[in-house]
Amino acid sequence: MNTAEIVFASDLANLSAALDFVRAQCRFAGASDDETFACELATDEACTNIIEHAYQGRKDGEIRLTCLWADEVFIIRLHDRGQPFDPTAVAVPPRAARLEDVEIGGLGLHFMRSLMDEIRFEFDPAGGNTLTMVKRLSHGAAAPREPR
Amino acid sequence: MADLNMSVTELKRCVLVKLSGRIDSSKAGEVERVFQDLESQGRFRIVLDMSEVEYISSAFLRVLITHMKKAKRFNRGNIYLAAMPPRIRDVFELSGLLPVFKVYDTVVEAVGDW
Numbered sequence: 001m002n003t004a005e006i007v008f009a010s011d012l013a014n015l016s017a018a019l020d021f022v023r024a025q026c027r028f029a030g031a032s033d034d035e036t037f038a039c040e041l042a043t044d045e046a047c048t049n050i051i052e053h054a055y056q057g058r059k060d061g062e063i064r065l066t067c068l069w070a071d072e073v074f075i076i077r078l079h080d081r082g083q084p085f086d087p088t089a090v091a092v093p094p095r096a097a098r099l100e101d102v103e104i105g106g107l108g109l110h111f112m113r114s115l116m117d118e119i120r121f122e123f124d125p126a127g128g129n130t131l132t133m134v135k136r137l138s139h140g141a142a143a144p145r146e147p148r
Numbered sequence: 149m150a151d152l153n154m155s156v157t158e159l160k161r162c163v164l165v166k167l168s169g170r171i172d173s174s175k176a177g178e179v180e181r182v183f184q185d186l187e188s189q190g191r192f193r194i195v196l197d198m199s200e201v202e203y204i205s206s207a208f209l210r211v212l213i214t215h216m217k218k219a220k221r222f223n224r225g226n227i228y229l230a231a232m233p234p235r236i237r238d239v240f241e242l243s244g245l246l247p248v249f250k251v252y253d254t255v256v257e258a259v260g261d262w
Contacts, residue, residue, distance in 0.1 A: 015174040107206035
């Protein structure tokens with residue numbers, strides 16, 4: 001299993017760089033464009049939840065983003081030490097046909113669940129929160145290369 | 149991968165807002181400021197040219213829904229979406245929100261509908 005990791009502060013200003021990192025690792029793993037897009041979007045939504053909910057807007061919390069991959073699987077792991085926030089336990093609002101009925105919340109979680117094959121949340125009172133998201137790669141990866 | 153760029157063109161019957169590049173959750177606020185500026189000028193008939201948008205997240209959809217509701221109030225306008233690349237359309241479809249938007253294949257069609 002190949003591994004690459006970055007650690008950054010819980011500031012939205014760091015999000016674009018974190019997504020660049022995920023995109024680069026997806027490329028190393030040989031993920032398709034669609035799979036890469038899915039991993040990026042799931043990471044975007046998960047990081048935004050951590051910043052807004054776990055750290056409640058604090059900009060100095062620590063977020064550890066780890067990408068792990070083998071031939072047919074790409075795993076994104078996000079660790080924080082904020083308030084426990086379990087995205088897998090939040091209900092997704094029903095789809096609305098009329099603009100007036102559209103509920104704004106819950107979409108990010110819906111994306112994470114829909115785009116990834118598996119998402120798992122673990123809370124450890126001493127160690128913090130860990131969100132693991134798994135994407136199966138449809139064609140298997142090319143020969144592993146060194147992460148940048 | 150391009151950063152977010154925005155341009156605003158005043159047309160006779162509407163305002164054309166062209167978005168290019170990546171609109172991740174940290175950039176949705178920049179789009180929101182454009183909508184707020186237009187609202188403060190009383191401009192509510194908007195066409196979004198999305199032909200060069202490479203990436204969006206739910207934060208952008210939230211901004212869009214919020215300002216579309218404002219634009220449609222008192223029947224004073226709307227935000228039409230034009231020329232969505234397939235991958236961006238996929239995100240709208242995944243959100244289940246596509247039916248609430250007016251979507252056009254081309255900018256010309258969207259502008260012509262005002």
